[in-house]
Amino acid sequence: MTITIKNKVAIVTGASRGIGEGIARVFANEGASVICVARSKDDGIKVVNSINNSGGKAEFIKADIREENECSELVNRVIKKYGRLDIMCHNAGIYPDELMEEMSVEIWDDTINTNLRSCFLLTKPCISVMRAQKSGRILFTSSITGPNVAQARLAAYSASKGGINAFIKAASLELAKDGITVNAVSPGNIVTDSLMSLYGEDGAKEIAKVVPTGNLGDTEDIGYAMVFLGSDQAKFITGQSIVVDGGQILPEDPDSFLRNE
Ligand code: NAP
Numbered sequence: 539m540t541i542t543i544k545n546k547v548a549i550v551t552g553a554s555r556g557i558g559e560g561i562a563r564v565f566a567n568e569g570a571s572v573i574c575v576a577r578s579k580d581d582g583i584k585v586v587n588s589i590n591n592s593g594g595k596a597e598f599i600k601a602d603i604r605e606e607n608e609c610s611e612l613v614n615r616v617i618k619k620y621g622r623l624d625i626m627c628h629n630a631g632i633y634p635d636e637l638m639e640e641m642s643v644e645i646w647d648d649t650i651n652t653n654l655r656s657c658f659l660l661t662k663p664c665i666s667v668m669r670a671q672k673s674g675r676i677l678f679t680s681s682i683t684g685p686n687v688a689q690a691r692l693a694a695y696s697a698s699k700g701g702i703n704a705f706i707k708a709a710s711l712e713l714a715k716d717g718i719t720v721n722a723v724s725p726g727n728i729v730t731d732s733l734m735s736l737y738g739e740d741g742a743k744e745i746a747k748v749v750p751t752g753n754l755g756d757t758e759d760i761g762y763a764m765v766f767l768g769s770d771q772a773k774f775i776t777g778q779s780i781v782v783d784g785g786q787i788l789p790e791d792p793d794s795f796l797r798n799e
Contacts, residue, residue, distance in 0.1 A: 541769045544569030547620045548768065549612065551603055551660070552630030554581035556730035557679060560757020561629055561764050566594025568765055573616055574598050576630065603630050603656040604648075613663035623667050625768040628660045629679035629760075631698075635691040635736060646694045653698035657705050661720070665713065674718040675768045676709070678702050679760065680779050682726050686787045699724075703779050710777030719776035723763045726783025728755040750785035 548565050552558035554576030565572045566589045574589075574596055576582045582598040589596040599615060601608040616623050631653045634645050661676055668674025683689055684699030702722055710720040727733065727745050733754075734742060746753050763782050766772055781787060 539771065541766055541771050542568060543625065543765055543768050546570045546624035546768065547573070547616065547622055548625035548627060549573045549575060549616060549623065550627045550629060551575040551601075551656075552628075552679075554578050554585055556732055557725065557728055557757045557760050558629040559585050560759075561627060561679075561761040562596060563589060563594075564758050564761025564765055565625075565627075565768075566596055570595075570625070570768075571620065572596040573612075575601050575603070575612060577602050603628070603660060604651045606659050609656070609659040610663040613660075613667065617667055622671055623664060623674070624671075625675045625677065626660055626664045627675075627677040627679075627764055627768065628657060630656070631679060633692065633695045633732070633736065635695075637691055638693050641694065649694035650698050650701075653695065654701040654705070657702055661709060665718070668713075668718045669716045672717045673770075674713075674716075675772070676713075676718065676720045677764055677767055678706065678720075678722040680722040680724040682724050682781060682783050682787050685724060685779065686781065706779065707777045714776055717773070719767075719773065721767045721772075721775060721777070722779040723760055723767065724779045724781045724783070725760050726755060726781070726786040728757055728760060730757060748786065748789075749783070750788065753784065755782065755784060 548570045550558055550562045553562040553574035562572045562574050574582050574586050579600050586596040586598045599612055601612045680702045681699040683692055684696035685703045706720045706722050759782055763780050
């Protein structure tokens, strides 16, 4: 069996760096035409040029996924150029860490709007397009933080990611009969510049100690799971989230697994 997204047209949000860049690279390596989305044009163009220079097909579209008109315009532009949209992979997100008593309502709202409200804004314009195609894959980057485990200082983030896991279930029921599946990947700790600036090198080493595989993940690890969920072969999977975390959420206590040290 070959799992493939060859010749699929895929939007990846948050593809100017980090996990989104990893997903975009894996998608392009697998033969998809990738539309990379972010606000910062310079960073997005760098990723797109690098993908195209290594034989992939990618282009950049600037959009702020908090804005309804920018989300619908994004889908319209893709349909106008490619005539179809096979995969909407909404990965962009923010994770401001602040204690609740210090967190402003603006930060709370921005986190919910960026991470959760955008799922609705990006799904909505895909529905008529994918319904007409009788196929489509709507994918989100969720997190283990919120749905599976908790961290102080990440209340808004946790609520947004828990919301994504609830959203995919209802959305999948609305779209299942049309050949459209809605799923998420819930990453554990993945090495990105943003994560490293949150934890620092020493903090990252401490976290790696409680991951059964003994390491933090690579951005491509999320990309491979997205390829599977985005493929035709995953047509019977919907409303689910796949945890990709090196086994981090499994142990009952930190000493209940053997580490490779
Ligand atoms: P990152 O390196 O900071 O990348 C975030 C991406 O999202 C950037 O491309 C950023 O580009 C884009 N973005 C942010 N706000 C946006 C907006 N309003 N409109 C359009 N694009 C926007 O973060 P990351 O670590 O790769 O995380 C990516 C996703 O994975 C997030 O959803 C995060 O919650 C999730 N996640 C990460 C980890 C981890 O360990 N890294 C673990 C679990 C879940 P611009 O700033 O240029 O717009």
